[in-house]
Amino acid sequence: MDSGVTASGHDPVQHVVEKQLISSDSPFESDTVATDASNQPASEQNAAEEAVIATQMSKIRWFSICVGLYLTAFLYGLDSTISAAIQGPILETLGDLELLPWIGTGFLLGSVATISLFGSLYNKLEVKWLYLGSIITFEVGSAICxxxxxxxxxxxxxxxxxxxxxxxxxxxxxxxxxxxxxxxxPLYTALIGTFWGFGCVLGPVIGGAFSQSSATWRWSFYINLVLGAVTAPIYIFWFPRHGVHRHEKILPRIKNLDWLGAILNAATYALFIVSATYAGAIWPWDSGKVIALWVVTGVTIILFVLQQWTAFLTTKEDRIYPVWCLKSRSLVMLYLGTAGSSAVLNCNIYYIPLYFEFAKGDGPIAVAARLLPFIFLMIFGSLLSGSLIPKLNLYAAWYVISGAVSLVGSVLLSRISVTTPTSNMYGFEVLVGLGCGLTFQAGYSIALVLAPPEKATSVLSFINVAQLGAGALSLATAGSIFQNIGFSALQSALDGRGYSSAEIREALAGGYSSIISDSTPEVRAIALEAIGSTLAKVFGTSLAGGATVLAAGLLMRWEKVKMT
Structure with a gap:
């Protein structure tokens, strides 16, 4: 944007800002201070340019930008759960049962291993081009799949x-x-969670519909390319640019990133998820491979902590992990509360559908419909908190209520069996959905108010790690519980009936298994009872998440935040 002086002698940045072209109901700030951009340093000039962008942005343009933002959130949610309904058809086409968990785990691993790196990159690089690059990467991954x-x-x-x-x-x-x-x-941020939730609930429906049609399961991934191509003009032509260091050379900015920290951070998450996925399910717990994996995981965690604490081969300002946030009790409690809500949400959004698939014999579309009470209440809770927190801004109370409701719902889910009435399951879904929805996205807006303005990107990265990191780790933990306890329960229940270990593993993958789809009613009933009791134990992950949210709320300062 040209910030020079016009022929008439007026500075266009100052002129536009002073005019305050936006209306009072605009989402943008309306108290921007006029500044002279002609003699500003780069960071101040960028701030002035952003003020101009905000004041000049029409409502139509902003609406289209929101469409673009929420569509990508929808696609992210869609891809998070779409694999749940197509594991059987993929296994039938490609084989290789041992790698089947990577259909879901691989997506989570790619997400969580790069959280902190993206946080640093968004602080160092032009937001628009990094965002477009991320969309292209997502589409390339979908095409490969x-x-x-x-x-x-x-x-x-x-x-x-x-x-x-x-x-x-x-x-x-x-x-x-x-x-x-x-x-x-808070409201705009809550809408990201809303559309992510819509994507999550429609993932199994869309995946199941494609897998049962002539298009095959491959179009469950190709559909992302179609949607991306249709909306590409919005991202390319309408999305505004932003970058604190936009006027600086790009290579020094990339060179100064904490690359050692990024590698250790990615390795920490990758090793934990691989260890949790393979331990017991693929290799015995007492095997040398599993022991070595857990040892290397522990060593990597220690190295990462030491490297971040000492800022080895980096600076305190450039560390991949925002260590300064750990010195704030309020931010640490927001971190724990966000992590707990994410654990509740991810555990339930994956394993409630699995319960209905096994216990009630529902197909992909019916399973998605069964999840609607959870999704709708999660969305309602997210929008409710997004609307009311700026007005009823004693934020600790939200976390106490969120944790208590989530905990009650999770306790009830941990006591289910295959004979639990569907109406009861809907009631449990309402509780955990509302509970986690109240605080799943709230931490972003609250943390930004509590942190200094110059630390905005850093504190966003901190909450990002809590939300996405806890989601991935909780799913890895839940998956390990399901695979290990489920295998033991099935093996014990079907002892003496001639089923191999591979066939029992297949049963945990769903309806593709002969034990579930082609066995006698007696065998199927025994197997489903064992799987039902296992799923009840899996919801212990949700219980732990709810307890964490409640504890964080009780330990927070009972302070108000002024979002003006």
Whole structure:
């Protein structure tokens, strides 16, 4: 944007800002201070340029930008759960049962391993181009998955898509932080969670519909390419640019990133998820491979902590992890509360559908419909908190209520069996959905108010790690519980009936298994009872998440935040 002086002698930046072209109901700040951009340093000049962008942005343009932001959140949610309904058809086409968990785990691994790196990149680089690059990466991953000739290539594609998905999710949150006023930021941020939730609930439906049609499961991934192509003009031509260091050379900015910290951070998450996925399910717990994996995981965690604490090969300002946030009790409690809500949401959004698939014999579309009470109440809770926190701004109370409601719902879910009435399950879904929805996105807006303005990107990265990191780790933990306890329960229940270990593992993958789809009613009933009791134990992960939210709320300062 040209910030020079016009022929008439007037500075256009000052002139536009002074005119205050936006209306009072705009999402943008309306109290921008006029400044002279002609003699500003780069960072101040950028701030002035952003003020001009905000004041000149029409409502139509802002609406289209929101469409773009929320569509990418929807696609991210869609890809997070779409694999749940197509594991059987993929296994039938590509084989390789041992790699089947990577259909879901690979996406999570790509997401969580790059959270902190993306946080640093969004602080150092032009937001628009990084956001577009993330969309392209996501689409490339989807194309690899759709065209995969074997399970190994599909796993790689899922990791690539996960990397791109994290970039677009964090970019969406970042755009809202940049261009939306603090008072309206909670609602706009909540809408990201809303559309992500819609994507999650429609993932199994769309995946199941494609897998049962002539298009095959491959179009479950190709559909992302179609939607991306249709909306590409919005991202390319309408999305505004922003970058604190935009006028500086790009290579020094990339060179100064904490690359050692990024590698150790990615390795920490990757090793934990791999260890949790393979331990017991693929290799015995007492095998040398599993022991070595856990030892290397522990060593990597220690190295990462030491490297961040000492700022080895980096600076305190450039560390990949925002260590300064750990010195704030309020931010640490927001971190724990966000992590707990994410654990509740992710555990339930994956394993409630699995319960209905096994216990009630529902197909993909019916399973998605069963999840609607959870999704709708999660969305309602997210929008409710987004609307009311700026007015009823004693934020600790929200976390106490959120944790208590989530905890009650999770306790009830941990006591279910295959005979639990569907109406009861809906009631439990309402409780956990409302509970986690109240605080799943709230931490972003509250943390931004509590932190110094110059630390905005850093504190966003801190909450990002809590939300996405806890989601991935909780799912890895829940998956390990399901695979290990489920295998033991099934093996014990079916002892003496001639089923191999591989067939029992297949039963945990769903309806593709002969034990579930082609066995006698007696065998099927025994198997489903064992799986039902296992799922009840899996919801212990949700219980732990709810307890964490409640504890965080009780330990928070009972202070008000002024979002103006």
């Amino acid at each position: 759709g065209a995969a000739p074997n399970m190994q290539v599909l796993a790689v594609g899922r990791v690539v898509a996960g990397v791109g998905g994290t970039g677009i999710y964090l970019g969406g949150v970042g755009y809202i932080n940049i261009f939306v006023s603090p008072a309206k930021r």
